[in-house]
């Protein structure tokens with residue numbers, strides 16, 4: 433008799449936790465949608481007013497429960513909602529792939545200068561690539577989401593990169609996954625060379641684009657340093 437009631441209580445608690453987790457993730461989904469809308473408006477407005485679309489594609493994702501749990505364990509933080517909310521800021525993620533490096537910074541400025549956007553963090557791996565050659569401009573922004581219970585500020589990680597950077601990162605990610613992080617030395621070297629080739633391609637393509645559009649070719653500006 434008592435076993436049955438304990439089981440029922442355990443089931444009720446598990447269901448309650450599941451509901452709380454779904455509510456928790458929904459906040460991030462709303463935040464992600466706000467950012468997607470902002471990017472989509474910028475893309476449409478840019479296309480109409482400048483006859484040019486600086487965005488190649490946009491991908492969004494909500495971190496899976498398994499990956500959240502794995503990150504909680506890796507960071508050694510308390511597994512409660514408040515701590516996860518404070519410590520894990522990439523639960524909602526939007527990746528914006530642009531044609532050229534100049535577009536990456538232009539889009540970053542256009543998004544982060546909006547009045548309702550607060551920058552929490554910027555990591556400029558274009559100005560300062562990772563040792564393996566990884567390049568992208570990462571930012572954690574907070575956007576307001578208006579719920580029936582009132583407004584909340586939701587953090588969203590936005591990664592900006594060029595097509596060449598994206599191509600490299602997706603291959604590196606697959607290789608990293610295949611070798612579970614222990615990439616053989618010769619592949620590490622090849623990846624570093626490929627990252628250099630991707631950077632060179634970015635410079636050449638942007639120069640070509642400028643020439644084709646009658647913009648005076650110039651040496652590409654040195655990487656910008658963005659401070660928050």
Ligand code: 0O2
Pocket residue numbers: 522525555562564566570600601602604605
């Ligand atoms: P997913 O599935 O893409 O979300 P942390 O966020 O604390 O774990 P860190 O290093 O402080 O780690 O964050 P950082 O540098 O902002 O990078 C986090 C994300 O950037 C990663 O997310 C990747 O998407 C991407 N990234 C960073 N470094 C590399 C790299 O060397 N290669 C590739 N392919 N991607 C990279 P997640 O959480 O790993 O995965």
